[in-house]
Amino acid sequence: MTKKVRVVQFGVGPIGASMVRLMRQKGSLEIAGAIDRDPAKAGRDLGEVVGAKDAPWGIVISAQASPVLAKNVDVVIHSTSSYLANVMDELLACISAGCCVVSTCEELAYPFRKHPGLSAELDAAAKDEGIALVGTGVNPGFVMDKLVLDLSAASQRVDVAKAVRIVDASDRRMPLQKKIGAGMALEQFREQVAAGLIKHHGLPESVAMVADGLGFTLDDISETIAPIIAEETIRTEFLEVAPGQVAGVHQIAQGTFAGEDKVFMELKMYVGAKQPADTIELRGEPNLTLTIPGGTHGDIATAAVAVNAIQAILAAPAGLRTVRDLPLRYLPPGPHAWPLG
Amino acid sequence: MTKKVRVVQFGVGPIGASMVRLMRQKGSLEIAGAIDRDPAKAGRDLGEVVGAKDAPWGIVISAQASPVLAKNVDVVIHSTSSYLANVMDELLACISAGCCVVSTCEELAYPFRKHPGLSAELDAAAKDEGIALVGTGVNPGFVMDKLVLDLSAASQRVDVAKAVRIVDASDRRMPLQKKIGAGMALEQFREQVAAGLIKHHGLPESVAMVADGLGFTLDDISETIAPIIAEETIRTEFLEVAPGQVAGVHQIAQGTFAGEDKVFMELKMYVGAKQPADTIELRGEPNLTLTIPGGTHGDIATAAVAVNAIQAILAAPAGLRTVRDLPLRYLPPGPHAWPLG
Numbered sequence: 001m002t003k004k005v006r007v008v009q010f011g012v013g014p015i016g017a018s019m020v021r022l023m024r025q026k027g028s029l030e031i032a033g034a035i036d037r038d039p040a041k042a043g044r045d046l047g048e049v050v051g052a053k054d055a056p057w058g059i060v061i062s063a064q065a066s067p068v069l070a071k072n073v074d075v076v077i078h079s080t081s082s083y084l085a086n087v088m089d090e091l092l093a094c095i096s097a098g099c100c101v102v103s104t105c106e107e108l109a110y111p112f113r114k115h116p117g118l119s120a121e122l123d124a125a126a127k128d129e130g131i132a133l134v135g136t137g138v139n140p141g142f143v144m145d146k147l148v149l150d151l152s153a154a155s156q157r158v159d160v161a162k163a164v165r166i167v168d169a170s171d172r173r174m175p176l177q178k179k180i181g182a183g184m185a186l187e188q189f190r191e192q193v194a195a196g197l198i199k200h201h202g203l204p205e206s207v208a209m210v211a212d213g214l215g216f217t218l219d220d221i222s223e224t225i226a227p228i229i230a231e232e233t234i235r236t237e238f239l240e241v242a243p244g245q246v247a248g249v250h251q252i253a254q255g256t257f258a259g260e261d262k263v264f265m266e267l268k269m270y271v272g273a274k275q276p277a278d279t280i281e282l283r284g285e286p287n288l289t290l291t292i293p294g295g296t297h298g299d300i301a302t303a304a305v306a307v308n309a310i311q312a313i314l315a316a317p318a319g320l321r322t323v324r325d326l327p328l329r330y331l332p333p334g335p336h337a338w339p340l341g
Numbered sequence: 342m343t344k345k346v347r348v349v350q351f352g353v354g355p356i357g358a359s360m361v362r363l364m365r366q367k368g369s370l371e372i373a374g375a376i377d378r379d380p381a382k383a384g385r386d387l388g389e390v391v392g393a394k395d396a397p398w399g400i401v402i403s404a405q406a407s408p409v410l411a412k413n414v415d416v417v418i419h420s421t422s423s424y425l426a427n428v429m430d431e432l433l434a435c436i437s438a439g440c441c442v443v444s445t446c447e448e449l450a451y452p453f454r455k456h457p458g459l460s461a462e463l464d465a466a467a468k469d470e471g472i473a474l475v476g477t478g479v480n481p482g483f484v485m486d487k488l489v490l491d492l493s494a495a496s497q498r499v500d501v502a503k504a505v506r507i508v509d510a511s512d513r514r515m516p517l518q519k520k521i522g523a524g525m526a527l528e529q530f531r532e533q534v535a536a537g538l539i540k541h542h543g544l545p546e547s548v549a550m551v552a553d554g555l556g557f558t559l560d561d562i563s564e565t566i567a568p569i570i571a572e573e574t575i576r577t578e579f580l581e582v583a584p585g586q587v588a589g590v591h592q593i594a595q596g597t598f599a600g601e602d603k604v605f606m607e608l609k610m611y612v613g614a615k616q617p618a619d620t621i622e623l624r625g626e627p628n629l630t631l632t633i634p635g636g637t638h639g640d641i642a643t644a645a646v647a648v649n650a651i652q653a654i655l656a657a658p659a660g661l662r663t664v665r666d667l668p669l670r671y672l673p674p675g676p677h678a679w680p681l682g
Binding site for chain 2 (some may be wrong): 022025138142143146147149150151152153154155156157158213214215216285286288289290291292293294296297300301303304305307308309324325326327328329330332333334336
């Protein structure tokens with residue numbers, strides 16, 4: 001069939017806008033609508049809000065989900081919050097409208113440990129409606145979990161899995177630079193961490209996905225967050241960081257068994273980072289290392305992974321899925337028939 | 342359920358033996374039998390033939406397939422030939438016995454272009470019997486195709502895909518070193534190439550899989566094979582290569598459209614290779630490079646990929662499958678319940 005897949009964007013923040021622009025380029029997708037409660041966006045043309053050159057598109061962003069979801073929608077791309085509890089109503093509304101969901105909610109990427117009850121509720125609702133949903137993005141959802149499991153296909157035995165992601169935030173958008181504390185004094189950084197305002201979400205989810213995927217039993221998953229202090233002045237398009245100020249975050253999540261690391265994930269995201277890269281290491285038989293020099297760009301790749309996941313979620317069995325079990329790959333620009341061969 | 346998956350090894354050559362040893366370590370698998378027509382192996386104990394320390398196993402290698410396949414077998418690991426036409430009878434025997442199949446037959450990894458008739462025949466037979474089969478291994482089947490498509494999940498747009506694999510054959514088994522022509526005079530190498538005796542199989546299959554997976558239209562897939570000439574003396578455990586002699590092979594396969602490369606695959610496999618590595622490059626938005634320094638060891642990884650594919654092929658829809666559409670990952674040593682979570 002050559003019918004286009006009808007998609008809706010739920011949440012038109014910076015990442016949501018990036019996903020909308022990408023979906024607009026895919027000849028096999030038709031953007032059926034968009035949802036955002038922000039009064040600065042609701043009621044406006046989607047193309048204008050996402051900064052498209054060919055705006056207006058004649059698609060008005062709705063503050064209300066239900067009228068948009070009622071438009072015979074196949075897949076909702078959902079991008080509103082990192083916290084699963086905050087988005088349950090949104091996800092359940094999509095599910096009960098019979099829409100598959102790809103969400104960048106970090107806690108949804110592998111929610112079974114932190115939110116077993118919510119996971120079961122979503123899974124049951126999705127199975128009732130015969131649709132599938134998944135949480136993904138570049139991290140969690142790809143570079144520190146899915147790609148680790150992909151690489152493990154070449155392993156005869158895996159003893160320990162590591163993933164280290166070093167991101168240079170210098171050329172990233174301003175909210176991201178602020179979110180990692182760039183330019184803050186140490187004390188302010190600590191206050192913001194304590195208030196839950198500074199944190200990249202998803203490392204424990206990646207640890208859990210990798211551990212379960214590799215058959216590791218864990219006693220515990222721990223998580224730390226520390227500042228990276230600038231040693232010299234760093235200037236970005238948006239701010240300046242003086243020596244002694246915070247340049248960004250250094251987060252570690254460890255899955256341990258009997259006091260030993262089984263899964264180790266390290267994220268350094270800061271302005272002025274040297275040699276940004278994503279590195280995966282599997283210790284076992286054989287030892288395997290995989291590197292993406294320069295790293296995968298967070299915003300570009302998150303939009304890509306989520307939009308590319310559309311074909312996998314449409315083909316997936318009903319229920320709450322994770323990228324562990326979905327074959328992810330590029331969605332060609334099309335137009336082309338669905339399902340893809 | 343905690344019932345073990347019953348596996349049979351079809352073909353107990355060097356790679357087959359490696360897969361048998363690996364399967365023996367997996368607590369969720371039970372080796373139900375083995376098949377090999379070689380009179381030097383048939384009738385002997387499988388554990389002894391594969392050099393297991395705990396041999397004998399009480400499993401006798403059978404020259405005949407049918408009595409072994411009749412033993413309520415779930416999955417056959419098949420490793421007898423690179424040519425699909427040569428193994429059709431073997432594969433059809435497995436299928437009609439109701440066994441899923443994971444085969445290292447290179448031409449089976451993506452057989453639709455070279456063998457459309459045989460592909461259709463296998464697909465129909467597999468669907469009739471409700472089982473799935475797949476061709477895989479490290480190459481084709483993982484590092485130059487599956488991993489390329491895995492990485493493409495982070496791409497907004499892919500224009501060109503490249504994979505370069507540089508293998509140092511110095512520490513590989515003797516048959517492999519001979520198979521790539523190491524130590525031959527140039528003239529002898531050319532004769533052996535012309536006779537079809539020197540060639541790594543599978544590059545055009547990887548090109549086709551990647552092209553189809555990325556939605557590329559190709560005019561043509563071309564393939565070249567050339568010698569790599571030793572510049573200095575190279576000594577391995579098994580042979581010596583003098584300057585001017587052949588050190589190994591240099592193969593290139595290109596998928597082109599309108600005279601431009603869309604998919605480019607390059608394999609250099611020779612003794613004394615410097616900086617062996619697997620490198621994948623996706624040109625597009627963004628440009629992405631992935632490297633496995635040192636490369637994935639051909640024999641170890643082929644056995645791993647094939648055995649690890651057991652869980653995916655058991656979960657796959659009936660028919661002829663390819664790794665393009667299967668989520669591959671490590672099979673933990675177990676024992677554990679099937680299907681895996």
